[in-house]
Amino acid sequence: MEPVRALYGVVAAENATGGYFVTAGTFTRPARAFAKPNLKLIDGSELWSLVQGLNTAHTQSAATGARADARITQPEETDATVNSPTCPRCGSLMIVKTARRGANAGSKFYACPKFPTCRGTRELEFENT
Numbered sequence: 131m132e133p134v135r136a137l138y139g140v141v142a143a144e145n146a147t148g149g150y151f152v153t154a155g156t157f158t159r160p161a162r163a164f165a166k167p168n169l170k171l172i173d174g175s176e177l178w179s180l181v182q183g184l185n186t187a188h189t190q191s192a193a194t195g196a197r198a199d200a201r202i203t204q205p206e207e208t209d210a211t212v213n214s215p216t217c218p219r220c221g222s223l224m225i226v227k228t229a230r231r232g233a234n235a236g237s238k239f240y241a242c243p244k245f246p247t248c249r250g251t252r253e254l255e256f257e258n259t
Contacts, residue, residue, distance in 0.1 A: 131161040134169065141168060152177060154225075155214070217242040219250035226254060 134151055141149040151157075151165070152172040165171050172180070214224045224240040242250040 131158055131164060134161045134165055134171070138164070138169060215240060215252050217244075217248060217250035218252065220244060220248045222248070222250075224250070224252060 134157070137149050137151050140146075148168045148170065150170045150172060154174045154177060156173050157165075157171050162171060214226070216222065217224050220242060222242055222244055225243050226238050227241040229235050229237050229239060238254045240252040240254055242248040
C-alpha cells in the first residue's frame with residue numbers, strides 16, 4: 131500500500147488530477163480502497179488484457195502489410211505483488227516463481243527478478259485475505 135500512497139502524494143504535490151499505477155502482480159484490498167477515485171490501479175491481469183489487445187492490433191496491422199518484427203508474449207511469471215519482500219542479496223523487489231524440478235517441484239517461492247545474475251530466494255509466505 132505504501133507505493134500507492136507515495137503516488138498519491140506525488141499527484142497531490144504536482145496538483146495533478148490523477149495518476150496510474152501499473153504492476154505485473156496484484157493490489158491489496160486496502161490499496162484499491164485508498165486509490166479511489168484519483169488513482170487508476172492496473173494489475174497484472176488487466177495489464178495482460180491490454181497487452182493482448184496490442185497483439186491483436188499488431189496482427190491486424192501485419193495482415194495489412196505493416197512491418198511486423200516482434201510479438202508481445204505473456205511473461206513466464208506474473209505473480210509479483212506490491213507486498214513482495216526484497217531480495218536478501220541485492221535488495222530488488224522479488225517475484226513469485228514456481229519450482230520446475232527437484233524435491234520442491236510445483237511449489238511457489240520468491241525469487242530475485244535479476245536471476246541468473248542474482249540468485250536470491252525467500253520462502254513464500256501466504257497472506258490471509
